[in-house]
Amino acid sequence: MSALYQAGITGLGAYLPAKVLTNFDLEKMVDTTDDWIRTRTGIRERRIAAKGQKSSDLGLEAAKQALQNAGLKPADLELIIVATITPDMLFPSTACSIQARLGAACGAFDMAAACSGFPYALAVSEGLVKAGLYKHILVVGAEMLSSFIDWKDRATCVLFGDGAGAAVVSRLDHDSGHxxxxxxxxxxxxxxxxxxxxxxxxxxxxxxxxxxxxxxxxxxxxxxxxxxxxxxxxxxxxxxxxxxxxxxxxxxxxxxxxxxxxxxxxxxxxxxxxxxxxxxxxxxxxxxxxxxxxxxxxxxxxxxxxxxxxxxxxxxxxxxxxxxxxxxxx
Ligand SMILES: CC(C)(COP(=O)(O)OP(=O)(O)OC[C@H]1O[C@@H](n2cnc3c(N)ncnc32)[C@H](O)[C@@H]1OP(=O)(O)O)[C@@H](O)C(=O)NCCC(=O)NCCS
The missing domain is CATH 3.40.47.10 (Thiolase/Chalcone synthase)
Known part of the structure; x- marks a missing residue:
């Protein structure tokens, strides 16, 4: 069955917390070395959210940028999907927090597909837009892994970082070509x-x-x-x-x-x-x-x-x- 509409990304945004945690910083925290981390993982540094920040704070900044990039206002949004495994809390959803703070008036839900979260949420929004149900969906990937990492476990704490990205998925003309x-x-x-x-x-x-x-x-x-x-x-x-x-x-x-x-x-x-x-x-x-x-x-x-x-x-x-x-x- 061919889709009624085309769906495309019309805006993108990203927010990375300012604090940088380098491999050399980690050397002082656990039994590891910059050399081990770089050669085994390719990672040199990662961002860590500030004390008091939460996943929705990171996601909100990325979302604002994506909306601006798309030339849209929060009122244009018809749905917000937040992919996260580090939500602000079990419920209410991080998506509802972002909806309220953006001042959007639309449905909002979280999706837990771990590291596949953004491609999963993009697929869902693609389907909803192509079916003609929504014109503009905000898809956010927001994570604060630093809150769920055992900072004494060298096997995991060197791998993860905090950050957020967002995309606006919009209805496009069928013959838009993208x-x-x-x-x-x-x-x-x-x-x-x-x-x-x-x-x-x-x-x-x-x-x-x-x-x-x-x-x-x-x-x-x-x-x-x-x-x-x-x-x-x-x-x-x-x-x-x-x-x-x-x-x-x-x-x-x-x-x-x-x-x-x-x-x-x-x-x-x-x-x-x-x-x-x-x-x-x-x-x-x-x-x-x-x-x-x-x-x-x-x-x-x-x-x-x-x-x-x-x-x-x-x-x-x-x-x-x-x-x-x-x-x-x-
Ligand atoms: C975690 C990972 C980097 C480890 O690399 P590896 O080459 O598999 O290394 P090993 O697990 O064989 O560990 C080798 C040794 O390094 C040690 N080691 C583990 N973490 C270490 C660290 N941060 N610093 C120094 N040594 C470390 C281990 O204890 C082990 O020591 P041992 O041989 O004395 O037991 C690698 O397995 C990996 O990236 N896996 C995928 C992780 C991932 O991507 N997860 C998220 C998916 S979405």
Whole structure:
């Protein structure tokens, strides 16, 4: 069935907290070295939210920029989707907080797809806009991983950072010649335990015991996650291109979730994509979960790297497990 309308990104924004935490800072906090972190992950520094900041604060700034970039007002928004696994609180949603503070009058909900959050939310908004249900949807990826990291666990605390990105997804004319061409979503809940925050929900409600066991912190089996990330991101790119009726040679930019430079290099190598077609900022921000892909897209566009008419593939992988990809003609 062909869609009634086309859906495209008409505005982008990003907000990175001012505080920079370098690998050298981490050397003073845990038993690690700048050399280990750089060679194993490609990360040099990451941003950390200020005391008192929360995910909605980061998301709000990115959202304001995206609206301005789209030339829209909050009143033009008909829906707000916030992808986050580090919400302000379990409920109300971080999306409702952003809706209120923007002064928008529309529906709002959070989506939890971990690091695949932005491509997941983009796929949902693509569907809603193409079906003719909404004209303008704000999609935000906002994360404050620093609140859920065990700062004594060197295996995880070196990897993550805080930040937010936002995109306005709007209805376009069918013959506009650009927009989101295809999306693909995947999951495998059987592997939930290799990447999770086990405590604080109904499975392990907060108690002295869960606090003692540190169940409120992010837990990860790094080597296992690494292998699955490479495989699923490669597969997701193939599948989304198949759905878009395109081939790898048509891709101008791969904008992947920024987890680890070795994961990105391995994916690019398997896809036989040259490094100059892969946008990388993991060195500056680390892994910002659902904010990663949208911040990377925003940077690539604002730096003028992405040109009108080019084919962009977003791809991500994360806890759930989840994975997702979108093809956009810019
Ligand atoms: C975490 C990761 C960087 C570890 O790299 P690796 O090459 O797999 O390293 P290993 O896990 O084999 O660890 C090697 C050693 O380094 C140690 N190590 C772990 N973290 C360290 C750190 N920050 N500094 C120094 N040494 C560290 C380990 O304890 C281990 O020591 P041992 O051999 O004495 O047990 C890598 O597995 C990874 O990036 N995985 C994916 C993580 C990810 O992207 N998660 C989010 C997905 S959305």
């Amino acid at each position: 927009g989101v061409i295809a999306s693909y979503l995947g999951s495998d809940g059987n592997q939930a335990d290799i990447l999770q925050i086990p405590g604080g929900g109904s499975a392990h409600p907060p108690s002295e015991e869960t606090l003692k066991q540190g169940l409120h912190f992010l837990k990860m089996q790094g080597a296992e996650v690494f292998k699955v990330a490479v495989r699923t991101m490669e597969d997701a790119v193939h599948e989304v291109l198949r759905r878009a009726d395109l081939e790898l040679k048509d891709v101008d930019w791969l904008i992947p979730h920024q987890a680890n430079i070795r994961i990105l290099n391995a994916v690019a190598e398997r896809l036989e994509l040259p490094p100059e077609k892969v946008y990388i900022n993991v060195d500056r921000y680390g892994n910002m979960s659902s904010a990663s892909t949208v911040v990377a897209l925003c940077e690539a566009v604002s730096q003028g790297l992405v040109k009108k008419g080019q084919i962009i593939v977003l791809v991500a992988f994360g806890g759930g497990l989840t994975w997702a990809a979108n093809v956009i003609k810019w």
